[in-house]
Amino acid sequence: KAEYRRTLIQSQSARTVCAYLYADACRDESTQDLVFASHNIICENGVILAQSELFSQNNAVLADVDIERLNQERRRTTTFAQCAAGSNEVPFRRIQIDFSPVTLCGKNAGLLRFVDPHPFVPEGETERAVRCRQVIELQAQGLAKRLRHIHAQSAVIGLSGGLDSTLAFLVTCKAFDMCGIDRKGICAVTMPCFGTTDRTYSNAVSLANECGATLREIPIADSVRLHFKDIGQDENVHDVTYENCQARERTQVLMDIANKLNGIVIGTGDLSELALGWCTYNGDQMSMYGVNVSVPKTLVRYLVAWFCDDLKNQNEKLSAVLRDILDTPVSPELLPPENGKISQKTENLVGPYELHDFYLYYLLRFGFSPAKILYLADCSNLPYDHDFKLKWLRTFYRRFFSQQFKRSCMPDGVKVGTVSLSPRGDWRMPSDASAAVWLEEIDRLS
Structure with missing residues (x-):
């Protein structure tokens, strides 16, 4: 299901112009009837920013989500604006996020995502x-x-x-x-x-x-x-x-x-x-x-x-x-x-x-x-x-x-x-x- 899972998450994040964080159960969960893949995914507007290897022991993933980029996309996407028009009736759950710099091993991690130096030209x-x-x-x-x-x-x-x-x-x-x-x-x-x-x-x-x-x-x-x-x-x-x-x-x-x-x-x-x-x-x-x-x-x-x-x-x-x-x-x-x-x-x-x-x-x-x-x-x-x-x-x-x-x-x-x-x-x-x-x-x- 890994590819299917990726497709679902990419489609949903693109459709709603949002960041989608998918946290999977780890491989140590009960295996009575099935095995969980520990497949964690961070996706931004249809693009996977980070994902863990299947069945990995250390399955935590970290990525930068560009909030301004999502806001800009929502401004220009008319279909999203039409859907959001009735948002007052939707009971949103708001989660506060700390935007202070990420530290790893006591040091500022800087930017974690890859910035393509040639955005118009595919790398491969x-x-x-x-x-x-x-x-x-x-x-x-x-x-x-x-x-x-x-x-x-x-x-x-x-x-x-x-x-x-x-x-x-x-x-x-x-x-x-x-x-x-x-x-x-x-x-x-x-x-x-x-x-x-x-x-x-x-x-x-x-x-x-x-x-x-x-x-x-x-x-x-x-x-x-x-x-x-x-x-x-x-x-x-x-x-x-x-x-x-x-x-x-x-x-x-x-x-x-x-x-x-x-x-x-x-x-x-x-x-x-x-x-x-x-x-x-x-x-x-x-x-x-x-x-x-x-x-x-x-x-x-x-x-x-x-x-x-x-x-x-x-x-x-x-x-x-x-x-x-x-x-x-x-x-x-x-x-x-x-x-x-x-x-x-x-x-x-x-x-x-x-x-x-x-x-x-x-x-x-x-x-x-x-x-x-x-x-x-x-x-x-x-x-x-x-x-x-x-x-x-x-x-x-x-x-x-x-x-x-x-x-x-x-x-x-x-x-x-x-x-x-x-x-x-x-x-x-x-x-x-x-x-x-x-x-x-x-x-x-x-």
Whole structure:
């Protein structure tokens, strides 16, 4: 009955959004007719936090129950609220709980539960492969539905040779296969400019050719220089205008090609970039359908790796290209290279994506405060010290609030996980919301 018992307890705790503590009789109870398993379980909202081994001698189990997490879940779960409406008629029995720190052997036990440093990415290889397959299927199904709905036979995508555009391109190929549309209808456009390196250019070209898409190369340097002249921008001044002019020129090219082909522009930006606002407003922020909009950067890498492993026995050349893309530093490539190599590395500018994705998950999924998120980060095995995490936590909140205006008008895109920043359902936030309260709390953590 062990598995059945676990299922019952998980189901009940999930249904009532509560913590469920199951205390079993121990193995030393009477065995006249049956044997008790000493199976003790602590479950929180459908997730088993701790359980004893069956028939163990020392069967006490200990775990942390996150009360705030349960309260947040109850606030957002409408079915629970409806059931709780008549709770005045229910004779609850209230039990007082001591919330002082747990001590073991006279010492503060600290946090006992496991805090996953990569909450968007399953830890086990088998489970991770299943998750990747499911996410890719959802992305492709979402795009396939849109293609069928508008009777499109073509799609346009800017292919940079980076992770995000690679994933969006591979998903587009899968969607075209689902719809029975020739992949030649996928117009992959590479638009080299001031920051493009030979490595990313070569990978973009190889990727399009190996997948059977139609490749177009449109250098945009001359167009951008003409635009600089029109607006009075000095090409030697590498400021935000210098960078954004390139991003917007690329978007204009893609949109106009889509009009000519009677197709749609596939967006490549991911969830982490939208959270940080690491995109150009009316540039790469805009498309006609975004397939990566709810995929965090930490998961993007594993999704591309899944394609790489899946294709290695079918097309070793394509698999090799994907491996090289996985090894390429994340960069928008808007600043000139140094010695032929990428000079603008995103994580040097905005911080490690594994940190930002950790912060993003606990903010969006549970609405935790900066203090609690930092505490959880410190309890995880993220490879950074406290001050480093605090520094980028401030950056995360500052950017997250200030960049909402970009998310308020983001294109349609399929939701593939538990969190999304869509302004039409999952994340309703005013563009002029103030981060002051959150930043003040972070200052107190210093």
